[in-house]
Amino acid sequence: MKYWFRNDYSFGAHPKVLEAVCAANLEGNIGYGDDKYTDRAKDRIREVCGCPDAMVEFLAGGTQTNVVACAFLLKPWEAAICPHSGHLNGHEVGAFEATGHKILTVEADADGKIAPDQLVPLLELHKDPHLTKPGLVYISNATENGAVYTKAELTALSEFCHANGLYLFVDGARLGCALASDANDMTLPEFAALCDAFYIGGTKNGAMFGEALVITRPELTDGFFRMKKRLGAVMEKGWIQGAQFLALFEDDLYFKMGRQANQMAARLQAGLKAKGWRLWVESPTNQVFVIAPNDKKPVLDEVCQYEDWCPYDETHTVVRFVCCFHTGEADVDGLLAALPNLD
Amino acid sequence: MKYWFRNDYSFGAHPKVLEAVCAANLEGNIGYGDDKYTDRAKDRIREVCGCPDAMVEFLAGGTQTNVVACAFLLKPWEAAICPHSGHLNGHEVGAFEATGHKILTVEADADGKIAPDQLVPLLELHKDPHLTKPGLVYISNATENGAVYTKAELTALSEFCHANGLYLFVDGARLGCALASDANDMTLPEFAALCDAFYIGGTKNGAMFGEALVITRPELTDGFFRMKKRLGAVMEKGWIQGAQFLALFEDDLYFKMGRQANQMAARLQAGLKAKGWRLWVESPTNQVFVIAPNDKKPVLDEVCQYEDWCPYDETHTVVRFVCCFHTGEADVDGLLAALPNLD
Amino acid sequence: MKYWFRNDYSFGAHPKVLEAVCAANLEGNIGYGDDKYTDRAKDRIREVCGCPDAMVEFLAGGTQTNVVACAFLLKPWEAAICPHSGHLNGHEVGAFEATGHKILTVEADADGKIAPDQLVPLLELHKDPHLTKPGLVYISNATENGAVYTKAELTALSEFCHANGLYLFVDGARLGCALASDANDMTLPEFAALCDAFYIGGTKNGAMFGEALVITRPELTDGFFRMKKRLGAVMEKGWIQGAQFLALFEDDLYFKMGRQANQMAARLQAGLKAKGWRLWVESPTNQVFVIAPNDKKPVLDEVCQYEDWCPYDETHTVVRFVCCFHTGEADVDGLLAALPNLD
Amino acid sequence: MKYWFRNDYSFGAHPKVLEAVCAANLEGNIGYGDDKYTDRAKDRIREVCGCPDAMVEFLAGGTQTNVVACAFLLKPWEAAICPHSGHLNGHEVGAFEATGHKILTVEADADGKIAPDQLVPLLELHKDPHLTKPGLVYISNATENGAVYTKAELTALSEFCHANGLYLFVDGARLGCALASDANDMTLPEFAALCDAFYIGGTKNGAMFGEALVITRPELTDGFFRMKKRLGAVMEKGWIQGAQFLALFEDDLYFKMGRQANQMAARLQAGLKAKGWRLWVESPTNQVFVIAPNDKKPVLDEVCQYEDWCPYDETHTVVRFVCCFHTGEADVDGLLAALPNLD
Structure with missing residues (x-):
């Protein structure tokens, strides 16, 4: 039996979330999200976000949520600005372009983050009406590289966007880990106040599936x-999403799970370094990126589930280990024990 | 407490299906459908369909499945022929057109069925290259009105399609009830052999969610x-779909549920007629359409969940009662007892 | 040499229009419509339409103009209501659906016209958020059958649209003939005031190509x-469109050509009736629809260019003869002389 | 009166091309490209390209042609690989993405050219089915920077594409100048044989408008x-395109014009250097890129039409002068005389 560090969607739902789904299973509920669980979950999310007027809608997965939200916010001739490494650009098989929109990429820093400076020349260029009009900025928090935006960084981006007629959309597939990270200095309401729209990722943090899209500006x-329906994203038995999100935001479960995943990632990073393994980035969240010697990959393959991330050099590969709500100390320590010292 | 006849997606999963999901919950499985449950479920579906070479893929809901499948099968300049009352045309907020395709509608008969004769003039007209090229025929079995195609009818359509360069796609949201109906004279393999593609609906027959798309022609x-990914339809924790479909096709559960729903609908129709209520159509499946006097609607509202279907005349409305795997004799008899005699 | 009645795009430009294009040919002009001819033509069109604040833009052809305009006016989830016989629905290979929008068809009367009554049930049905939202009404004036809207009819439609949150868009491919018809009772400014958007067709009335789209509401x-650029509709040498429209609206040329075409069509209809040929509709504009005996079609084929329109019965076909600015009395009389008496 | 070097679409048609259009104007021709001029022009183009089985179709402009051709060649989930500076990516307001396709950009060299080496890592990465499938390579010849591909370079790209399941599409907006350049070493048939599809640009080389798309593989x-119709690109009076292309390919006019434009650009580049102006690139075709001191821009503005291309440094801007068939020695020498010496 191998240790599972392949990603944060290798396990199903947190037991309390699954319990909530099971409890509602044969009750009888109205379809399409017009049920009591969905209503309550929306209210609860507005409450925890400090956005009493926000629209909250549940969708099934990350790609779907990014695409529906961004396509909804833009006019047909408007483009999304996205870090080159952003999920919307790089990992969705052109799902956003399938809605007819262009993505304008900017190079992120090593952390996967972008800052207003990088956007200025792009906006200047795109004043030309023969080019698409940038309409929103897409970022992820945590980023694809595991980093988190500080309040100062997000405030700067948010102010820049609003000064330039752009919406700020944040992909929160890993928002639980981001806001539960030691590197984070924002509350959820502070975060929400800086975004025009964002989603709270359920799939990667304790739900069977489901993301909660929040559009903070009701207008x-x-x-x-x-x-949402037009893009095939309305679930018939919508209460299954509602019930899950109600459970996720009871007793701080959502952020407890984020902290658990982060702590296990920190433990893993410390352990790896102690054994002489080099990190590609120091991650403050649940993803761990390691520069693995290629000749040690057979060992890795034997003891755990993980993922190749990108080539590093001729003799090394960046590999990714991901912790989640279900990762325990025994998993981390077991993996570490199974790996050789490198120095 | 009201009786639930609103639709066939008011309840979650059949207990055995839910049990299968729960059992796999914290096992650790590979994402995106590359897991053992999905593999087995695909094999099992190929087996029960008698299509050893078919492609089987799981999607989340009916609209999504119709759109992904039909858009996949067509060239950009090709259209889907669809009964005017077909779900693809009438109930999906233009989701299919959102992929850039036109729908060419034909008027179905009272049952919601179409036959080759109706397609001939449309095909003749569309030889003109200034018009879209018809590329597939979309039908539903059971139809939106609860009817089922006979083997002779489906064979005629299938042969016509293949003689005219059209694919035949069948929306099987209610395929369980269709093939379990007394009005049906086809086995699932016989049915599958007549279709180029179809889906086996899970959402409306005992799954939490999920449809199994079958493309019978591997080429x-x-x-x-x-x-599928491009249209936002790949589920991260794909094994949840696989585990459900494995359970659905164990011990004939899928068709047992279809029969149960049909029998309850037959019992309801018989009971209603005995009480002097007029049926809009005689349905051999799980949907019951009743011409309800408008002055009796307050009673209906009080005792059950149901749906207005369409206006009938100035004093009557067609209403729909839907039975499902979870509908029992007590529900039917309770509803009947609560309704007044009409004559 | 045959007589040309095939359509109103069998000849190029009116000599004065061609002269204007030739005069500007080697002058040196700025591209993409930023030239003096385009500016002046836009001003001139605003003037003749009595819409000093309207946006005027030139496009290359009818399908392109319909699609760009309607897709521009609608949100992605909104649909265009269109007579079943409307060009947008029937003759554009799904070009409008290619932009992701659904068309909701209504049956027009024999003239190809629609009235508010026909729209009421459709609007009622589409209050359901599981269906597309009707966003505009598309009509043609003259219609595909050659009829023209009266001021009362267009006013009724316009008021209905505005009371129901719909834009009114008029396809004016044959607006010259429509407003120059004896059956018309509107001035161009009166017409324009009733529309949210419309186009003044150049291609079918004396231009080499080009349509002038007018959006009367600057907001x-x-x-x-x-x-427009995104849909491939911006012409590099835009002044060629501008120069043509300047010429079209000098000395009333545009409507003079419309009258000429209408008069020739009237002469043809009178002559055909005198010879015992039956008309399919009495057309007040430039299109003539005739119920031709199939055994006379070889004669037609020999003496003129015309088009089959639709089957009539087993022994007759509706055929179409179209007059244009270049059709003269000699053409009409020549054709008539070449046709046999039918009674 | 200023000298016109703004671009190669500031003048209309070459007099012989215009003459051909005028001659056909009132003849009577069948619409939509079913006319004798179009037929002959297609045959002529097949002949000059040495591709007897190729499909030739006329479209109105460059953006339209790129988009229709590339969208036609690809499956919905396939992407076009394009130099970052390529017209398809940078100057078409997302027109290609509007058809639902993603563009994968690669950095071109200073000339705007790309080579197989740059494509290898991108293809490797995109084996992942969670990413779009690269389906074609788009390049321009001449490039946006005025460079031309050698036969060796194009052969290498073509072979690489075909070895990797990619189509090679060449944007030939300036193909006349490219193949007439001293830097070119291919004949048109040699060029055509290396491409799966390309277009011969008319708009920028002596036509009023129009591009001839050639798909060399009839299958x-x-x-x-x-x-083409679905994307609004079928012209009603199609013979106007046909007549122009017939004239363009009579007596080698097309390449004579290319040579004329190139020679004037060479004369301008030599003259500028002689006066101490620095070139940004040495262009072998009709576009001249100059690093202009910002304090000399008022002089430029006064004496000629030109375009700012991109910022160079704080005191310089790259500006573009474009020569065309209508540019004469007097224009070049007049411009040069009006400019100050810089050293």
Whole structure:
């Protein structure tokens, strides 16, 4: 039996989330999200976000949520600005372009983060009406590289966006880990206040599936349900999403799970370094990126599930280990024990 | 407490299906459908369909499955022929057109079925290259009105399609009830052999969610996974779909549930007629359509969950009662007892 | 040499229009419509339409103009209501659906016209958020059958649209013939005031190519140029469109040509009736629809260019003869002389 | 009166091309490209390209042609690989993405050219089915920077593409200048044989408008007319395109004009250098890129039409002068005389 560090969607739901789904299973509920669980979960999310007027809608997965939200916010001739490494650009098989929109990429720093400076020349260039009009900025928090935006960084981006007629959309597939990280200095309401729209990722943090999209500005939300349906994203038994999110935001479960995943990642990083393994980045969240010697990969393959991330050099590969709510100390220590010292 | 006849997605999963999901919950499984449950479920479906070479893929809901499948099968300039009352045309907020395809509608008969005769003039007209090229025929079995195609009818359509360069796609949201109906005279393999593609609906027959798309002709399937991902339809924790479909096709559960729903609908129809209520159509499956006097609607509202279907005349409305795997005799008899005699 | 009645795009430009193009040919002009001819032509069109604040933009052809305009005016989840016989629905290979929008068809009367009554049930049905939202009404004037809307009819439609949150878009491919018809009772400014958007067709009335799109409500026009470019509709040497429209609206040329075409069509209809040929509709504009005996079609084929329109019965076909600015009395009388008496 | 070096679409048609259009103007011709001029022009182009079986179709402009052709060749989930500076990526307001396809950019060299080496890592990465499938390579010849591909370079790209399941599409907006350049070492048939599809640009080389798309592999062309119509690109009076291209390929006019434009650009570059102006690139075709001191821009503005290309440094801007068939020695020498010496 191997240790599972392949990603944060290798396990199903947290037991309390699964319990909530099971409890509602044969009750009888109205479809399409017009049920009591969905209503309560929306209210609860507005409450924890400090956004009493926000629109909250549940969708099934990350790609779907990114695409529906960004396509909804933009006019047909508007583009999304996205870090080159952003999920919307790099890992969605052109799902966003399938809605007819262009992505304008900017190079992120090593952390996967972007800052206003990088956007200025792009905006200057795109004043030309023969080019698409940038309409929103897409970022991820945590980023694809595991980093988190500080309040100062996000404030700078948010102010820049609003000064330049851009919406700020944050992909929160790993928002639980981001806001539970030691590197984070924002509350969820502070975070929400800086975004025009974002989603709270359930799939990667304790739900069977499901993401909660929050559009903080109610004046932007007219027609959203039709757009969601038009893109195949309305679930018939919608209460299954609602019940899960109610459970996720009870007793701080969502952030407890984020902390657990982060702590296990920190333990793993410390342990790896102690054994002479080099990290590619120091990650403050649940993803661990390691520069693995290629000749040690057979050992890795034998003892754990993990992922190749990208080539590093001729003799090394960057590999990724991901911790989640279900990762325990025994998993981390077991993996570490199974790996050789490198120095 | 009201009786639930609102639709066939008011309850979650059949207990055996839910049990299968729970059992796999914290096992550790590979994402995106590359897991053992998905593999087995695909094999099992190929087996029960008698299509050893078919492609089987799981999607989350009916609209999504219709759209992904039909858009995948067509060239950009090709259209889907669809009964005017077909779900693809009437109930999906233009989701199919959102992929850039036109729908060419034909008027179905009262049952919601279409036959080759109706397609001839449309095909003749569309030889003109200034018009879209019809590329597939979309039908539903059971139809939106609860009817089922006979083997002779489906064979005629299938032969016509193949003689005219059209694919035949069948929306099987209610395939369980269709093939379990007394009005049906086809086995699942016989049915499958007549279709180029179809889906086996899980959402409306005992799954939490999920549809199994079957493309019976393997030469048509190259690139499907990317198309599915591009349209936001790949589930991260794909084994949840696989585990459900494995359970659905164990011990004939899928068709047992279809029969149960049909029998309850037959009992309801008989009981309603005995009480003087008029049926809009005689349904051999799980949907019951009743011409309800408007002055009796307050009673209906009080005793059950149901749906208005369409206006009938100035004093009557067609209403729909839907039975499902979870509908029992007590529900039917309770509803009947609560309704007044009409004559 | 045959008589040309095949359509109103069998000849190039009116000599004065061609002369204007030739005069500007080697002058040196700025591209993409930023030239003096385009500016003046836009001003001139605003003037003749009595819409000093309207946006005027030139496009290359009818399908392109319909698609760019309607897709521009709608949100992604909104649909265009269109007579079943409307060009947008029937003759554009799904070009509008290619932009992701659904068309909701209504049956027009024998003239190809629609009235508010027909729209009421459709709007009622589409209050359901599981269906597309109707966003505009598309009609043609003259219609595909050659009829023209009266001021009362267009006013009724316009008021209905505005009371129901719909834009009214008029395809004016044959607007010259429509407003020059004896059956018309509107001036161009009166017509324009009833429309949210329409186009003045050049291609079918004396231009080499080109349509002038007018959006009468300036608050709707932000971003139009980018949308036009995005759909491949911006012409590099834009002054060629501008110069043509300047010529078309000098000395009333545009409507003189419309009258000429209408008069020739009237002469042809009178002559055909005198010879015992039956008309399919009485057309007040430039299209003539005749119920031709199939055994006379070889004669037609020999003496003229015309088009089959639709089957009539087993022994007759509806055929179409179209007159244009270049059709003269000699053409009409020549054709008539070449046709046999039918009674 | 200023000298016109703004671009190669500031003048209309070459007099012989215009003459051909005028001669056909009132003849009577069948619409939509079913006319004798179009037929002959297609035959002529097949002949000069040495591709007797190629499909030739006329479209109105460069963006339209790129988009229709590339979208036609690709499956929905396939992407076009394009130099970052390529017109398809940078100057078409997302017109290609509007058809639902992603563009994968690669950095071109200073000339705007790309080579197989740059494509290898991108292809490697995109074996992952969670990413789009690269389906074609888009390049321009001449490039956006005025460079031309050698036969060796194009052969290497072509072979690489075909070895990797990619189509090679060449944007030939300036193909006349490219193949007429001293830097070119290919004949048109040699060029054509290396491409799966390309277009021969008319708009920028002596036509009023119009591009001739050539798909050299007839097995790829089924359905093209419908795709063209669906994207609004079928011209009603299609013979106007046909007549122009017939004239363009009579007596080698097309390449004579290319040579004329190139020679004037060479004369301008030599003259500028003699006066101490620095070139940004040495262009072998009709575009001249100059590093202009910002304090000399008022002089430029006064004496000529030109374009700012991109910022160079704090005191310089790259500006572009473009020569065309209509540029004469007097224009070049007049401009040079009006400019100050810089050293």
